[in-house]
Every structure is written in structure tokens, then in C-alpha cells.
Amino acid sequence: MELQLKRQSVAINETLCRTTVEQPIECDALLPDYCPDIVKILRCEVTPILTGNQVSGSQLTVDGVAAARVFYLSDAGCLRSAEYKIPFSRVVEIKPSSSRPVVRVSPSVGYFNCRAVSPRRLDLRGAISLSILVTACREEDVVAGAEGMGVLTRGEEREVTRVTGQEVRPFTLREELELPSDKPSIRLPLRCSGFARITDKKQVAGKIVLKGELKLHVFYLCDGDDNQLDSTDHTVPFSQILDVDGMEEQTRCIVSLQVSSLDVQPKADPDGQSRVLALEAVLEAKVLCHRNETIPLVSDCYSTQYESSCQQKTVSLGRLAEAVDESHVYQESVDLPDGAVRILDLWCRVQGEEFSAEAGKATAAGRLLISMFCSMEDGGMEYFDKTEPFTHEIDIDCQRPMEFLGEFSILDVGFTSSGSGRAEIRCEIGITGPVYCSEPEAVLTSLTVDEEHPKEKDPSVSLTIYFADAGENLWEVAKRYNTSMEKILADNGLTGTVIGEKRSLLIPM
Structure with a gap:
């Protein structure tokens, strides 16, 4: 019988790039006309937001925005704020790959300085740290089995995970929210934050159905009084259907949410009072898809005939x-x-x-x-x-x-x-x-x-006695004596492939 090889393609998750780079951020900014002059800067809060990435050959381009909000005291001793969005782009060299890579970028603020050059001019300087990991699924062709010409193989099944893809799906929430009756009217938002949470997730026919909520916090300057500050909290539920390319029934997805943009503007109610918040939030759902596979692997082989x-x-x-x-x-x-x-x-x-x-x-x-x-x-x-x-x-x-x-x-x-x-x-x-x-x-x-080159055998020898030490592997013993491990197990009444204690073995030839 001719030799027949069974081959198997195995997914190997390969690292194309793992690095941390520092991205300088600089901005010479002016206060908006509606903002009073700066007397004292209390805090400059910087939030790095990634807007996208693209792989082309051996280069990864990461785009983002550093959202800097400056909190300061005016000449009247009142708290004010102004926001500046500073775009950035960084190119990083990576190992090229024939398959679609999975990109993971974690931004953080390295350092940031804010200085008032004049009562209406700001000098913003700092750096964003980008931790980058790029991986790709590489196919490796291996032997999964063999038959014929007396070939025996040692192998077993292994469960592996194939990373099948990564998708980023943005969606927008728009809502008009009324202030609670016990809250004063709003003149100007000073600081807004949004926290997105997934409350339910279902996978159906190439889609992910998400349910969740956005918790909105607004710290604001009250209408009619420059020194009165208050805050309000609202919960905005949402439901979203995400199309995910190549997702199958057995695909296991990890979904995370990021609030990439948050805009809150005061709006008058029917009575003319500024008691409505016009919310527009952009959320990004990042989906990482996995599929488990059970594959046969052969780690060693030999022929008893050749x-x-x-x-x-x-x-x-x-x-x-x-x-x-x-x-x-x-x-x-x-x-x-x-x-x-x-x-x-x-x-x-x-x-x-x-x-x-x-x-x-x-x-x-x-x-x-x-x-x-x-x-x-x-x-x-x-x-x-x-x-x-x-x-x-x-x-x-x-x-x-x-x-x-x-x-x-x-x-x-x-x-x-x-x-x-x-x-x-x-x-x-x-x-x-x-x-x-x-x-x-x-x-x-x-x-x-x-x-x-057939192997020579002594026809007069049908059985050999071998004195095995504890811990010896029966596969290696069978390979040494050019016989089958299954025959050794059967003739000696053994079940395991490793010798537990020193003993003699009957080796059929």
C-alpha cells in the first residue's frame, strides 16, 4: 500500500508588532469669544480618543484626537471651561502579513502641561502614549495522519482558537433630556461624562444584538447666577444591531464599548426655560471574533517496514x-x-x-x-x-x-x-x-x-524481553524495537503510555 499523507492547515496567531510609542501633542489655543478671561487655571483634563487605524503593507497608521478641557477661574472668581480637540496621527512599522491583522491600541496620557500665555491665550504641550499590539492568523501546513508502508504515527487532538476577525461599529445616540424639577435651569455645561454599559448581548445569523445604557453626568453653570453650580445624571437606554462579517453560530465574540464623542447642549423648553439637554453621543462597539477548532496533530512517526x-x-x-x-x-x-x-x-x-x-x-x-x-x-x-x-x-x-x-x-x-x-x-x-x-x-x-531500503528483520526472533525503567515512554521503546506501541500495551496488559515503575516488558517483533 502506497504512503498516504493527510495534511491539515493549522492557525498560528503570530505577533506582527508589540511596542509602545510616544506621540507629542501641541496646541496654541485661544479662548472662545463667549468665555471670560483666565485668572487661574485649576485643571487641564486630557482624554485621548482613537478615531481609527489602517494597515497598509508594513505600516500601521493610528489616528486619534486628544480632547483637552481646561478648567479655570474667571476674574469674577467663577468656574469656566473650554475644550480643544487636537488631532494626531502616528505611523508604526510592523511585520507584513498576507492575512487581515487584528490591531489593538491602548492610549494613555504620558504628561500634559497647560500654561496661560495671556488672559485669552493658552499653550498646551504634552504627549500621548500608545501601546500597540498587532497580530495575524498565519496558516501552517502540518501532517495530521499517515497510512501505508508500515508507517505508525504518534499524535493527539488539540483544541485551538482561531481569531477570525475584528470589527469596529460606530453608532450615534440622540436624545433630548429634561432636567429634574428640583434642578435649576442650565446656562452652560462645564464638564460632561458618559459611561456605556452592555446589559444584554445575543448572536443571530451574522449579527449581534446589543442592549445597553449610557449613563450621562453633566456638571453645569446654572442660569441666572454666575456662582451657582449644579450637576444632573441621566440614563439613556439603547438597542443596536451590529453586522459582523463572517460570524457563524459557533463564533465566540468579545464586545466592548467606547464613548468616542459626547456633545451636550442646553435647549429651551416650551416655557422658554433652559431645562432641556440635547444629547448627541457617538459610541463605538469593538467586536473580537473567535472560533474553536479541534485538530489532529502528529508529533512523531516511523515505519516498521522501511x-x-x-x-x-x-x-x-x-x-x-x-x-x-x-x-x-x-x-x-x-x-x-x-x-x-x-x-x-x-x-x-x-x-x-x-x-x-x-x-x-x-x-x-x-x-x-x-x-x-x-x-x-x-x-x-x-x-x-x-x-x-x-x-x-x-x-x-x-x-x-x-x-x-x-x-x-x-x-x-x-x-x-x-x-x-x-x-x-x-x-x-x-x-x-x-x-x-x-x-x-x-x-x-x-x-x-x-x-x-527495507528494514532487516530476524525471522527467528518473535519476542524480546526488555527491562524498562520508571518514566520511560512506550512510544520510544516501540520505535527503538521497530514494533507497534499498541502491541506492547496489549501483550503486557498496560493502559498508560508511560512506565510507572521499573519492570520487564514483552516486546513482540
Whole structure:
């Protein structure tokens, strides 16, 4: 019988680029005409927002906007703010690939300085840090089985995960929200934040049906009084159907949300009062698709009839161990800063992100930056912040080497004054992302049998006694004596392929 080889295409997730680059941000800005002059800058808050990326050959282009909001005191001692959107683009060299790559970019603020050159002119300087990971699925052709010419193979089935694609789907929410009856009318929004959360997800026929909510917080200047500040919170539910190319019934999708744009404008109600908020928010749903496959792998072979040779290669086979979708709640009672009477507004962001996985456990760690505006005993206003470290651990059913490609998002922030110069602060942090486990596997890439050189056998020998040591592998024993491992197992009443203790073996020839 001629040699018949069965070949299999195996998906190998290959890293094309893993780097961190610093992107300078510069802006010479003027205050809008409707803003009063600057007397004192309290805070410059910078949020990096990615607007897209594109791979062309050996280059990755990352586009984004650094949204800088400057909070300052006017000559009347009132809090004001102005926002500036500074676009940026960065080109990074990557290893070219014939397949569609999966791009992951995590932006963070490296440093940022804001200086008032004059009462109406600002100098903004800083840098955005971009952590970039680009991977692609490479096909490796391996031997999955062989028959004929006395060939025996050693192999087993392995479950691997193929990353089938990545999609980014933006959608827009538009809503008109009325202020609660106990809130004063709005003159001007000073700071707005939106937190997007997925409450339900279903996969049907190449589509993902998302249900969720956007929590909106608006800190604003009240109408009719330059010194009166207030805030309002609203929850906007949404439902969205996302088309995902190539998604099948068995595809496992990880979906995360990002608020890429948030605009809130005051609007008059039927009575002419500025008590309506016109909201326009752009959300981006990022979908990462996986498909599990069970593949037969051959790691070694030999022929009992002819001389043979094979080529082996070590590859790293990855599997999706866990699709993390959890939250971590930070809650603490804190003392107000010295001289502070009460908190006017408070918000949070995560810095110093660190994700790791080992020994059956994934860890997400970071530093929570808590920022606040406070009214002071002297009647003024100041900005304060504090940093709190946090760690969140997740049990993972895998003891192999792992990698956690996580990301954080703020899901909710709140505070209440507890009296006696203290406040209760609560922040919910979303943690999402895949945990991949991998292990090097020896695979067979080629096999040749030389039928012109048959193996010599002694017809007078039908059985050999072999004294095996504990821990010896029966496959290696069978290969050495040019026989079948299955025959050794049957003749010796064994079930395992590794010798448990030192003993003699009957080797059929």
C-alpha cells in the first residue's frame, strides 16, 4: 500500500508588532469669544480618543484626537471651561502579513502641561502614549495522519482558537433630556461624562444584538447666577444591531464599548426655560471574533517496514481560555482636603494599566485617579486629586502559559457627603478582554519513506524481553524495537503510555 499523507492547515496567531510609542501633542489655543478671561487655571483634563487605524503593507497608521478641557477661574472668581480637540496621527512599522491583522491600541496620557500665555491665550504641550499590539492568523501546513508502508504515527487532538476577525461599529445616540424639577435651569455645561454599559448581548445569523445604557453626568453653570453650580445624571437606554462579517453560530465574540464623542447642549423648553439637554453621543462597539477548532496533530512517526525520515517544527498553539467581562468596585469613605467645605463635582479615570495571567489566575491592576472640585472655607474653589491602587483577580481554568489582553472602562462614578468633613466615593470599573493560553507543540511538517531500503528483520526472533525503567515512554521503546506501541500495551496488559515503575516488558517483533 502506497504512503498516504493527510495534511491539515493549522492557525498560528503570530505577533506582527508589540511596542509602545510616544506621540507629542501641541496646541496654541485661544479662548472662545463667549468665555471670560483666565485668572487661574485649576485643571487641564486630557482624554485621548482613537478615531481609527489602517494597515497598509508594513505600516500601521493610528489616528486619534486628544480632547483637552481646561478648567479655570474667571476674574469674577467663577468656574469656566473650554475644550480643544487636537488631532494626531502616528505611523508604526510592523511585520507584513498576507492575512487581515487584528490591531489593538491602548492610549494613555504620558504628561500634559497647560500654561496661560495671556488672559485669552493658552499653550498646551504634552504627549500621548500608545501601546500597540498587532497580530495575524498565519496558516501552517502540518501532517495530521499517515497510512501505508508500515508507517505508525504518534499524535493527539488539540483544541485551538482561531481569531477570525475584528470589527469596529460606530453608532450615534440622540436624545433630548429634561432636567429634574428640583434642578435649576442650565446656562452652560462645564464638564460632561458618559459611561456605556452592555446589559444584554445575543448572536443571530451574522449579527449581534446589543442592549445597553449610557449613563450621562453633566456638571453645569446654572442660569441666572454666575456662582451657582449644579450637576444632573441621566440614563439613556439603547438597542443596536451590529453586522459582523463572517460570524457563524459557533463564533465566540468579545464586545466592548467606547464613548468616542459626547456633545451636550442646553435647549429651551416650551416655557422658554433652559431645562432641556440635547444629547448627541457617538459610541463605538469593538467586536473580537473567535472560533474553536479541534485538530489532529502528529508529533512523531516511523515505519516498521522501511527506513524513513521526518521533519518536525515547534509551533505555539493558542486557545481562548476566558472571555473576561467583569467589574471591580472601589468604595471608600475619605476625608475632604484641608479647607474644603464640600465636593462640587467628582470623576475618575484609570492610570498605569497592568494585565497579567499565570498559574490559573488573571490579574488586572491599575491606579484610580480620583479628581474633584471643592468649595473652600474662604468662598473660593480648588481642584484636588488622589490616586488609589487597585487589583482584581480572576480564576482561569488553565495551567499553561497565558496572556491577558484586558482593558478598563469606567462604568459609574458617584459620591455622597457623609458629614464631618468626609465623603463616600464609589467607582465601578469594567474589565474586559480575552485571556489566551498557549503551549509549544512539536508538529510534523513532512514525512518520507525510502522503499528502496527495507528494514532487516530476524525471522527467528518473535519476542524480546526488555527491562524498562520508571518514566520511560512506550512510544520510544516501540520505535527503538521497530514494533507497534499498541502491541506492547496489549501483550503486557498496560493502559498508560508511560512506565510507572521499573519492570520487564514483552516486546513482540
